[in-house]
Amino acid sequence: MKLLPWIVVSLLLTGCAPSLDELAKEGDWQQIGYQDGVRGQLARSYSDLNQYGATVMSDYQQGYEQGVAEFCDVRFAYQIGLSGQYYTGACDGLPDAQRFRMEWQRGWQDYSSR
Incomplete structure (x- = not known):
């Protein structure tokens, strides 16, 4: 149960994060990737991201890998x-x-059996 406070804090922080539109306007593709990864979403394609502006895919991928590494913590x-x-x-x-x-x-399974 010591992990629960960290999860709550993490969810609150990602809930207060800037929107995709705002980040794309700023050109912060790394943060967009990080947000996708830390939420456990699958990586977006270049064509999906390019709808929001000139995408720097390497920045997105770097952020995504960092976010996924945090999300995928077995603990x-x-x-x-x-x-x-x-x-x-x-x-x-x-x-x-x-x-x-x-x-x-x-x-x-525990969630579903409630």
């Missing part, structure tokens, strides 16, 4: 599932992907 997987957040497969291909999915699934 938080159970809490993510327990919160009712659906898992999109963002951690697939990472070393602890299977453990993450198993812990998320355990939390999801």
Whole structure:
């Protein structure tokens, strides 16, 4: 349960984050990638991002990888599932992907049985 405060803080911080439109206008593609990754979303394609302006895909990818690394921490997987957040497969291909999915699934099952 010591992890719960960190998850709450993380969710609050990402909830207060600037919008995609605002970040794109500023050209902050790294932050857009980070927000997508830390939320556990799959990476956006170049064509999806390019709708918002001239995309710097390398910046987006760098931010996304940082965000996914934080999201895919196995220590938080159970809490993510327990919160009712659906898992999109963002951690697939990472070393602890299977453990993450198993812990998320355990939390999801507890969430679903409420």
